Amino acid sequence: ELQLVESGGGLVQPGGSLRLSCAVSGITVSNTYVSWVRQAPGKGLEWVSIIYSAASTYYADSVKGRFTISRDNSKNTVFLQMNSLRVEDTAVYYCARGVGATSWFDFWGQGTLVTVSS
Amino acid sequence: EIVLTQSPATLSLSPGERATLSCRASQSVSSYLAWYQQKPGQAPRLLISDASNRATGIPARFSASGSGTDFTLTISSLEPEDFAVYYCQQRTNWPPTWTFGQGTKVEIK
Numbered sequence: 001e002l003q004l005v006e007s008g009g010g011l012v013q014p015g016g017s018l019r020l021s022c023a024v025s026g027i028t029v030s031n032t033y034v035s036w037v038r039q040a041p042g043k044g045l046e047w048v049s050i051i052y053s054a055a056s057t058y059y060a061d062s063v064k065g066r067f068t069i070s071r072d073n074s075k076n077t078v079f080l081q082m083n084s085l086r087v088e089d090t091a092v093y094y095c096a097r098g099v100g101a102t103s104w105f106d107f108w109g110q111g112t113l114v115t116v117s118s
Numbered sequence: 119e120i121v122l123t124q125s126p127a128t129l130s131l132s133p134g135e136r137a138t139l140s141c142r143a144s145q146s147v148s149s150y151l152a153w154y155q156q157k158p159g160q161a162p163r164l165l166i167s168d169a170s171n172r173a174t175g176i177p178a179r180f181s182a183s184g185s186g187t188d189f190t191l192t193i194s195s196l197e198p199e200d201f202a203v204y205y206c207q208q209r210t211n212w213p214p215t216w217t218f219g220q221g222t223k224v225e226i227k
Contacts, residue, residue, distance in 0.1 A: 110161060
């Protein structure tokens with residue numbers, strides 16, 4: 001059974017860094033697409049980043065230059081390194097598997113909360 | 119940047135009624151549109167891909183249509199578990215990016 005489990009969230013000060021992990025089971029992470037999607041408290045969904053099976057990566061403008069997505073094939077895990085964090089980055093961060101040519105998100109983790117506050 | 123506008127913001131209906139949700143794109147997205155359902159405290163769930171294809175395990179009471187800029191999600195007869203927030207999502211080809219609408223909350227009347 002395909003499963004994604006996020007970890008690494010927590011409280012961090014503005015300007016700080018945090019690394020989120022998305023442990024994937026049931027599929028080889030190097031053969032699929034994984035995205036990060038976030039949701040600020042009480043708000044809607046915002047796509048953040050994707051890593052394709054070929055390891056190409058893309059980012060939303062709001063995080064470009066500050067966030068880096070990567071993966072460790074040996075651990076079947078995808079990471080989101082978040083630097084220069086801002087108060088507006090506060091959100092629940094979900095990882096999700098992409099399916100099909102358009103990479104719609106068909107399996108999601110339960111999310112991990114990132115709070116950026118002084 | 120393509121903006122998705124969902125309407126209405128809130129839909130108040132009773133179980134058994136028909137729900138019709140709208141999603142309008144600021145420019146054509148062809149059929150590159152999906153719909154998700156999200157319940158409180160849960161991750162979103164994919165309902166519809168490519169504008170009209172039900173995802174695996176999604177009941178037949180969920181249907182969707184549209185192309186270009188105007189899309190509709192219909193729930194033919196609301197079940198108690200259908201009261202949730204629904205988001206539409208589009209994908210831009212290059213560079214690949216995804217955006218969501220602001221959501222429509224379907225609440226019990």
